[in-house]
Amino acid sequence: MSPQPLYLPAEGKRGIRTQFGAICYRVVNARVQVLLVTTRRSGRWIVPKGWPMDGQTAGEAAAIEAWEEAGAKGKVKEFCVGVYSYTKDPDTKAALPCIVALYPIKVKKLAKxxxxxxxxKRKWVSPKKAAKxxxxxxxxxxxKRFNPKIY
Structure with missing residues (x-):
């Protein structure tokens, strides 16, 4: 029997789509900070995320998105820390329901x-502030409950 895919296959053109996201984090003075980025269109704060990539694990895809969207490089854990849903482009005919599986990345370098x-834009904030x-x-x-020590 072949292994199950790491994502939900889309049901038709408007079915639920899967994305992989990164919770990029660092520890400064014993306090955890997470890295948020803005969306390109509306400027809302989000975590880096994107579509599955052929030949890449879910965590590797999240790490690629962290690099492309935030300039973050680091060690990804292949452990999903949570899943959330949202609608991509909700105010358009192209609106897509999506679920995002999140993978932690301990950031070692933030490129200019x-x-x-x-x-x-990108910003380091506490998990509590990020939640707001x-x-x-x-x-x-x-x-809000993100704690890299437990992963």
């Missing part, structure tokens, strides 16, 4: 030059 630096800044309630709950 990275692919999406001109279209996004993001729009999605499920993501907020995951960020």
């Amino acid at each position: 030059e990275y692919p999406e630096r001109k279209s996004r 800044l993001v729009k999605e309630p499920e993501l907020a709950a995951i960020l």
Whole structure:
């Protein structure tokens, strides 16, 4: 029997889609901080995330998105710390329901030059503050309780 995919296959053109996201974190003075980025269109605060990639594990795909969207490089854990849902482009005919599986990445380096630096802002904040800044309630709950020591 072949292994099950790490994501839900889309049911038709408007079915639920799966994305992989990164909770990029660092520890400064014994306090955890997480890295948020803005969306390119609305400027809302989110975590880096994107679509599955052929040949990449879920965690590797999340790490690639962390690099492209935030310039973050580090060690990813192949352990899903939570899942949240949202609608991509909710006010358009192209609206897509999505679920995002989140993987922790301990950031070792934050680059000044990275692919999406001109279209996004980034910010280090406490998990509690991050929970207040993001729009999605499920993501907020995951960020609020995020503790890298338990993974």
